[in-house]
Amino acid sequence: MRTFSFFIHTMESTVPSLLFELSSDETTARSLAEEALAEPSNRLLVEVREEDRLLFSIDRNGASWTHHDGYISA
Numbered sequence: 506m507r508t509f510s511f512f513i514h515t516m517e518s519t520v521p522s523l524l525f526e527l528s529s530d531e532t533t534a535r536s537l538a539e540e541a542l543a544e545p546s547n548r549l550l551v552e553v554r555e556e557d558r559l560l561f562s563i564d565r566n567g568a569s570w571t572h573h574d575g576y577i578s579a
Contacts, residue, residue, distance in 0.1 A: 509534045509560075511541055512552040521552070531560060538563050 509528055512521040524541060528534040531553075538551045542563055552562045561571045 507534075507555060509537075510554045511538055512554065513541060513548055514550040514552075515545075515547045516549060517547055535561070535563070535569075 506527045506529060509526045511524040511526060513524060514521045526534060526537045526541075528537060534553055538553050542548050542551045542565060548565070550562055550564045553560045561569055563569050
């Protein structure tokens with residue numbers, strides 16, 4: 506199992522909340538992120554990371570972005 510970090514952005518805070526999910530693959534992690542985004546209506550965006558790599562982000566409109574090189578530049 507792999508551990509994915511979900512950084513959940515809301516309308517009420519400038520600091521995202523953190524949720525950890527265990528999943529066997531990125532496809533399942535994407536489904537879990539979509540579920541997390543759909544729960545309360547105040548959630549705007551979910552960033553999905555594995556270790557220090559940003560894998561993708563999903564917003565409430567269904568748009569999804571991936572980070573091209575897989576790492577956050579400092």
